Amino acid sequence: MLAALASFPKPLQSFAAGFPPSNFTPIRRGVGIFESRGGTIAWLIRDEALVAVDSQFPESAAVCLTGLKKKTARPMDFLINTHHHGDHTAGNAILGADAQHILAHANVPALQLRAAERSEAADLPKVADITYEEIWEESVGDENIRLSYFGPAHTAGDSIVHFQEADVAHMGDLVFNHRHAFIDLPAGADTRNWIAVLERAYNEFTENTIFIYGHGNPTHGILGTREDLLFMSDYLSALRQTVSDGIRDGKTVDEIAESGLDGFESFIVNGSTNGIAGNLKTVYEEVTRTVE
Numbered sequence: 001m002l003a004a005l006a007s008f009p010k011p012l013q014s015f016a017a018g019f020p021p022s023n024f025t026p027i028r029r030g031v032g033i034f035e036s037r038g039g040t041i042a043w044l045i046r047d048e049a050l051v052a053v054d055s056q057f058p059e060s061a062a063v064c065l066t067g068l069k070k071k072t073a074r075p076m077d078f079l080i081n082t083h084h085h086g087d088h089t090a091g092n093a094i095l096g097a098d099a100q101h102i103l104a105h106a107n108v109p110a111l112q113l114r115a116a117e118r119s120e121a122a123d124l125p126k127v128a129d130i131t132y133e134e135i136w137e138e139s140v141g142d143e144n145i146r147l148s149y150f151g152p153a154h155t156a157g158d159s160i161v162h163f164q165e166a167d168v169a170h171m172g173d174l175v176f177n178h179r180h181a182f183i184d185l186p187a188g189a190d191t192r193n194w195i196a197v198l199e200r201a202y203n204e205f206t207e208n209t210i211f212i213y214g215h216g217n218p219t220h221g222i223l224g225t226r227e228d229l230l231f232m233s234d235y236l237s238a239l240r241q242t243v244s245d246g247i248r249d250g251k252t253v254d255e256i257a258e259s260g261l262d263g264f265e266s267f268i269v270n271g272s273t274n275g276i277a278g279n280l281k282t283v284y285e286e287v288t289r290t291v292e
C-alpha cells in the first residue's frame with residue numbers, strides 16, 4: 001500500500017439507518033472524496049477549478065454542494081458522471097445546479113433516460129450536455145483531466161476519470177472493492193471486456209496512482225492502488241470460469257449458482273449488489289446469450 005494512503009482513516013461506510021453520515025476526505029493536490037449515500041463522489045478544488053465526479057442522490061448531493069461551497073466560491077466547471085446508475089447521477093440537478101457543463105460517455109444520457117422511463121420517475125433526469133466516445137481531455141485550472149472509455153464493462157458507459165497532475169483516478173463502478181459487483185446486462189454490461197478494461201487500466205496507471213472506487217466494503221474501503229484492479233479482474237475471471245466449467249460439465253444454471261467461488265470470502269453483499277449465486281446466474285445468462 002502507498003505510504004500516502006496508509007495514513008488515511010478508513011473511509012466511513014454508509015450502512016447506518018436513516019440518513020447516513022457524510023464526510024469530506026482530501027486525497028492529494030486538491031482532489032478528495034465525499035461519502036454519504038450512493039457511489040463515492042470525487043471533487044477537485046484548486047484556485048481556478050471546481051469539479052465533481054458523480055452526484056449520489058438529491059439529499060446527499062445537497063450536503064455535498066453545501067460543503068464544497070464552504071471551501072470555494074467558484075462556480076462548478078464540470079460535473080462528471082462515471083456512468084448512468086441512479087446512485088451516481090440522481091443528484092445531478094442539485095450538485096450540478098451551477099455547473100457549466102455535465103460530462104459523461106456518449107451512451108450515458110440515453111441509458112439514464114431509459115432507466116428513468118422504466119422507473120416511471122416524475123422528473124426527467126438531468127443528463128450530460130457534453131459527451132465523448134473514447135477519450136476526453138481538458139485542462140481545468142492547473143489540473144489536467146482525462147476521461148477514458150475502454151468499451152462495455154459494468155455498463156455500456158463507464159468512464160475512468162483521471163486527475164493527471166494529482167494522479168488520482170475515479171474508477172466509478174468498474175471496481176467494487178472487495179464487494180460483489182453489480183453486473184448490469186440490460187445496460188450493456190460485458191464481463192469479458194470488463195476484465196480487459198481492468199487489465200488495460202492497470203497497465204496505463206502506475207504504483208503511484210491513487211484509485212477511488214464507487215463502492216467498497218468496511219475493511220478495504222473505497223480508496224486503493226492498482227493491485228485492486230487485478231483482484232477485481234480475478235473475481236470476474238473466476239465467475240466466468242466457474243460458469244464455463246459448469247456448462248462443460250452439463251450442470252443446470254441452478255447447480256452452477258450453488259458452485260461457490262473460492263478466494264473471494266472477503267467480498268460482501270450490500271444494497272443492489274448480488275451475491276455469488278446471483279452473479280453466477282447473471283454471467284450464465286450473459287455467456288449463454290452470447291453463444292446463441
Ligand SMILES: [Zn+2]
Pocket residue numbers: 083085154173182
Ligand atoms: Zn453502477
